[in-house]
Amino acid sequence: xxxxxxxxxxxxxxxxxxxxxxxxxxxxxxxxxxxxxxxxxxxxxxxxxxxxxxxxxxxxxxxxxxxxxxxxxxxxxxxxxxxxxxxxxxxxxxxxxxxxxxxxxxxxxxxxxxxxxxxxxxxxxxxxxxxxxxxxxxxxxxxxxxxxxxxxxxxxxxxxxxxxxxxxxxxxxxxxxxxxxxxxxxxxxxxxxxxxxxxxxxxxxxxxxxxxxxxxxxxxxxxxxxxxxxxxxxxxxxxxxxxxxxxxxxxxxxxxxxxxxxxxxxxxxxxxxxxxxxxxxxxxxxxxxxxxxxxxxxxxxxxxxxxxxxxxxxxxxxxxxxxxxxxxxxxxxx
Amino acid sequence: xxxxxxxxxxxxxxxxxxxxxxxxxxxxxxxxxxxxxxxxxxxxxxxxxxxxxxxxxxxxxxxxxxxxxxxxxxxxxxxxxxxxxxxxxxxxxxxxxxxxxxxxxxxxxxxxxxxxxxxxxxxxxxxxxxxxxxxxxxxxxxxxxxxxxxxxxxxxxxxxxxxxxxxxxxxxxxxxxxxxxxxxxxxxxxxxxxxxxxxxxxxxxxxxxxxxxxxxxxxxxxxxxxxxxxxxxxxxxxxxxxxxxxxxxxxxxxxxxxxxxxxxxxxxxxxxxxxxxxxxxxxxxxxxxxxxxxxxxxxxxxxxxxxxxxxxxxxxxxxxxxxxxxxxxxxxxxx
Amino acid sequence: xxxxxxxxxxxxxxxxxxxxxxxxxxxxxxxxxxxxxxxxxxxxxxxxxxxxxxxxxxxxxxxxxxxxxxxxxxxxxxxxxxxxxxxxxxxxxxxxxxxxxxxxxxxxxxxxxxxxxxxxxxxxxxxxxxxxxxxxxxxxxxxxxxxxxxxxxxxxxxxxxxxxxxxxxxxxxxxxxxxxxxxxxxxxxxxxxxxxxxxxxxxxxxxxxxxxxxxxxxxxxxxxxxxxxxxxxxxxxxxxxxxxxxxxxxxxxxxxxxxxxxxxxxxxxxxxxxxxxxxxxxxxxxxxxxxxxxxxxxxxx
Numbered sequence: 001x002x003x004x005x006x007x008x009x010x011x012x013x014x015x016x017x018x019x020x021x022x023x024x025x026x027x028x029x030x031x032x033x034x035x036x037x038x039x040x041x042x043x044x045x046x047x048x049x050x051x052x053x054x055x056x057x058x059x060x061x062x063x064x065x066x067x068x069x070x071x072x073x074x075x076x077x078x079x080x081x082x083x084x085x086x087x088x089x090x091x092x093x094x095x096x097x098x099x100x101x102x103x104x105x106x107x108x109x110x111x112x113x114x115x116x117x118x119x120x121x122x123x124x125x126x127x128x129x130x131x132x133x134x135x136x137x138x139x140x141x142x143x144x145x146x147x148x149x150x151x152x153x154x155x156x157x158x159x160x161x162x163x164x165x166x167x168x169x170x171x172x173x174x175x176x177x178x179x180x181x182x183x184x185x186x187x188x189x190x191x192x193x194x195x196x197x198x199x200x201x202x203x204x205x206x207x208x209x210x211x212x213x214x215x216x217x218x219x220x221x222x223x224x225x226x227x228x229x230x231x232x233x234x235x236x237x238x239x240x241x242x243x244x245x246x247x248x249x250x251x252x253x254x255x256x257x258x259x260x261x262x263x264x265x266x267x268x269x270x271x272x273x274x275x276x277x278x279x280x281x282x283x284x285x286x287x288x289x290x291x292x293x294x295x296x297x298x299x300x301x302x303x304x305x306x307x308x309x310x311x312x313x314x315x316x317x318x319x320x321x322x323x324x325x326x327x328x329x330x331x332x333x334x
Numbered sequence: 335x336x337x338x339x340x341x342x343x344x345x346x347x348x349x350x351x352x353x354x355x356x357x358x359x360x361x362x363x364x365x366x367x368x369x370x371x372x373x374x375x376x377x378x379x380x381x382x383x384x385x386x387x388x389x390x391x392x393x394x395x396x397x398x399x400x401x402x403x404x405x406x407x408x409x410x411x412x413x414x415x416x417x418x419x420x421x422x423x424x425x426x427x428x429x430x431x432x433x434x435x436x437x438x439x440x441x442x443x444x445x446x447x448x449x450x451x452x453x454x455x456x457x458x459x460x461x462x463x464x465x466x467x468x469x470x471x472x473x474x475x476x477x478x479x480x481x482x483x484x485x486x487x488x489x490x491x492x493x494x495x496x497x498x499x500x501x502x503x504x505x506x507x508x509x510x511x512x513x514x515x516x517x518x519x520x521x522x523x524x525x526x527x528x529x530x531x532x533x534x535x536x537x538x539x540x541x542x543x544x545x546x547x548x549x550x551x552x553x554x555x556x557x558x559x560x561x562x563x564x565x566x567x568x569x570x571x572x573x574x575x576x577x578x579x580x581x582x583x584x585x586x587x588x589x590x591x592x593x594x595x596x597x598x599x600x601x602x603x604x605x606x607x608x609x610x611x612x613x614x615x616x617x618x619x620x621x622x623x624x625x626x627x628x629x630x631x632x633x634x635x636x637x638x639x640x641x642x643x644x645x646x647x648x649x650x651x652x653x654x655x656x657x658x659x660x661x662x663x664x665x666x667x668x669x
Numbered sequence: 670x671x672x673x674x675x676x677x678x679x680x681x682x683x684x685x686x687x688x689x690x691x692x693x694x695x696x697x698x699x700x701x702x703x704x705x706x707x708x709x710x711x712x713x714x715x716x717x718x719x720x721x722x723x724x725x726x727x728x729x730x731x732x733x734x735x736x737x738x739x740x741x742x743x744x745x746x747x748x749x750x751x752x753x754x755x756x757x758x759x760x761x762x763x764x765x766x767x768x769x770x771x772x773x774x775x776x777x778x779x780x781x782x783x784x785x786x787x788x789x790x791x792x793x794x795x796x797x798x799x800x801x802x803x804x805x806x807x808x809x810x811x812x813x814x815x816x817x818x819x820x821x822x823x824x825x826x827x828x829x830x831x832x833x834x835x836x837x838x839x840x841x842x843x844x845x846x847x848x849x850x851x852x853x854x855x856x857x858x859x860x861x862x863x864x865x866x867x868x869x870x871x872x873x874x875x876x877x878x879x880x881x882x883x884x885x886x887x888x889x890x891x892x893x894x895x896x897x898x899x900x901x902x903x904x905x906x907x908x909x910x911x912x913x914x915x916x917x918x919x920x921x922x923x924x925x926x927x928x929x930x931x932x933x934x935x936x937x938x939x940x941x942x943x944x945x946x947x948x949x950x951x952x953x954x955x956x957x958x959x960x961x962x963x964x965x966x967x968x969x970x
Contacts, residue, residue, distance in 0.1 A: 604815050
């Protein structure tokens with residue numbers, strides 16, 4: 001694990017709200033190797049977005065990182081001063097957001113929004129301001145071509161609203177990748193898109209990942225996407241990691257009842273007769289949760305000892321699971 | 335925005351302007367008293383002369399012909415004679431206009447300069463002491479009756495402290511040869527610092543009185559839209575790009591947040607025109623507003639009608655420019 | 670069919686009432702707004718009960734009391750707590766009677782304007798077509814006039830007086846609720862329960878009055894309170910300019926104007942009526958702000 005690009009240890013991120021302390025992320029640990037694509041799966045409210053907002057240093061008041069460590073390329077990010085954090089963001093760690101329509105500033109052209117990242121970070125730009133702008137504009141054009149915007153030259157000075165949904169998403173990816181980051185955090189990159197365009201965007205990310213040799217974190221609630229594109233997967237539930245491991249193994253033989261439930265709730269073309277079973281119940285409120293299995297109330301296999309503190313345990317082949325009775329009901333029926 | 339769309343918008347003004355002139359004309363029809371009798375006052379003349387006058391003024395025509403005459407006259411700024419001033423109505427209005435324009439512009443600048451930073455800071459530091467002060471101040475700002483607030487300012491700053499003049503525009507008026515007729519500008523252009531200072535001192539209190547309600551409204555609008563914008567995804571995305579705080583605030587937040595502010599400001603500039611009747615009366619400001627108020631008491635109806643039409647046309651044009659400005663600032667809106 | 674219509678009508682109303690009630694509860698929990706609501710109601714009481722609570726006849730002049738200072742100042746008299754004006758009339762009594770003018774005009778103008786504006790806005794927004802075109806054009810044209818100048822021009826033609834002021838202000842005031850209601854109606858008329866009522870054959874006036882109207886009450890209430898504050902200032906401004914109610918009737922704006930020439934020495938003549946305007950208008954504005962906060966779904970989280 002020495003070549004890990006990102007290593008999160010026991011991260012705890014809380015929000016001090018009027019109704020009490022909300023622990024959105026509770027003891028999350030994960031690591032990501034160079035060039036690896038890691039899928040992070042969970043329902044909304046599972047803490048997956050807050051985990052990576054913590055990595056980006058973008059947890060807003062009243063939220064704060066209560067404890068834990070985020071190590072990026074050997075550097076500790078928790079407690080990093082804002083100035084150095086800023087130099088990191090957009091340059092070494094980049095992020096794309098769910099919906100490009102709202103993530104792009106409607107008031108500026110796309111070239112403007114790409115160029116500003118380059119001007120903020122790219123040290124290879126030289127000469128006068130004007131010369132720098134010209135070079136940055138050239139790079140912006142190359143980025144738009146890289147993400148596959150047709151006739152990019154003519155579209156540089158268009159506004160975001162003049163692009164179609166899929167093209168906008170590409171523009172956002174171009175902005176995120178402008179400085180050739182080492183790590184891309186893609187937060188629900190396909191949720192806002194039509195099914196046909198989803199695959200194109202994911203292929204694009206995979207393609208660029210190979211070209212630039214960067215690591216990718218794919219935040220999603222769609223296990224199908226993970227199965228297709230990710231080397232490893234982390235399943236989150238109610239602020240905790242409940243299962244992780246190589247994607248193929250986790251999907252073939254899910255150990256945690258929540259992962260099993262997630263898999264059962266996906267419709268399959270290959271087996272239309274199989275009934276889709278939604279997981280009953282909802283994610284618990286994250287205020288003052290007791291130290292017990294958080295999935296207990298929704299679990300069909302809950303037992304008395306689930307009320308104890310449940311830790312992650314190894315279950316072979318680089319896999320871990322947070323369950324005292326893992327594997328039962330196996331993956332055979334999935 | 336394309337030229338075609340601009341012209342289309344411009345054409346849409348025509349029915350509104352036409353409607354406005356119809357209303358002013360109808361007001362004129364229902365004005366009490368016979369215009370000829372009012373014009374003649376105490377003079378006794380023969381009936382023939384009176385009829386000749388009536389014919390001259392077009393009063394013997396049927397209403398629709400009178401309206402077209404009124405309209406074509408208005409287009410050439412011919413609003414008849416102000417018997418009270420013994421001058422053409424438009425000349426009287428034009429002579430009072432610079433004072434009103436100067437005061438309105440000053441109030442507009444005051445309102446913008448106060449409200450934009452205050453609204454932005456209040457939003458950025460939401461729930462802070464500054465935010466609360468801004469909220470309470472703007473609440474008072476829209477609740478203060480201008481005529482009373484002006485009097486209080488005069489009592490305190492002019493009468494008690496002797497810091498500023500009690501009323502009037504400036505003592506140097508006749509001494510600075512006019513260029514733009516705006517004293518602040520002319521005195522600077524002529525290099526007359528003393529006159530500039532004098533004009534400025536006369537302007538301060540009326541400007542605050544006139545500009546305060548607008549400043550309050552704009553502070554609220556700016557604060558609300560800034561709060562809205564700061565919660566947008568593109569601000570988070572800009573942060574994720576590693577841009578500096580100032581850059582995010584000024585480039586990404588402010589430009590979008592100011593769209594409603596600028597629009598409301600342009601519309602509220604029209605309200606400044608309405609408010610200057612009161613403020614000019616309180617401060618003895620020799621502008622159009624005071625002229626209108628004076629004209630009511632001497633029943634100078636032609637002047638009132640011309641002024642109402644003038645105010646309305648200006649107001650419609652301001653709203654038109656607010657629209658255009660909104661479109662220019664906001665590339666998403668297609669006309 | 671009538672029973673079905675009746676049923677959907679009730680369902681729509683009941684649903685909106687709960688929302689309206691919820692909003693009202695939220696409003697009631699805002700202590701600041703409630704405090705200022707009581708101040709506003711205090712002014713209303715003052716206006717209604719003026720003859721009972723005013724210590725003197727507001728028109729009772731006595732030159733011996735001319736420019737009598739407030740009670741706590743030297744030469745003051747506690748039977749004239751806020752002093753007397755240039756004609757020796759009791760300022761407190763004149764302020765109490767003056768509230769009648771402000772509140773009567775404020776309430777009447779808003780009542781008339783809201784009724785007309787709501788009906789016109791509903792018609793324009795729901796019926797669309799030529800009705801909408803005519804109403805919207807009229808609104809555009811009236812919006813072309815700055816408020817005060819329009820009122821002043823009308824009063825210059827008709828002469829001052831209580832009734833003329835109400836008319837002069839209401840002529841333009843209805844435009845504001847009309848625009849709000851038209852917009853809300855446009856947004857509401859596509860909503861499911863309206864569609865459902867239409868599908869079941871409810872008449873157009875039924876849909877407008879029973880389905881849409883209850884659902885747009887909240888914005889109408891917010892607009893009418895904030896506009897009432899504005900109308901009260903406008904009336905005071907007209908009175909200040911000498912175009913309001915005529916002497917000897919007391920109004921706050923004209924009291925400020927009368928006291929103007931004495932402001933250097935006898936400051937109390939202008940100060941107290943001005944304070945009364947400020948306090949009433951401020952109270953209504955705070956109440957309106959509280960309503961807006963309670964009604965705005967963005968504040969509900």
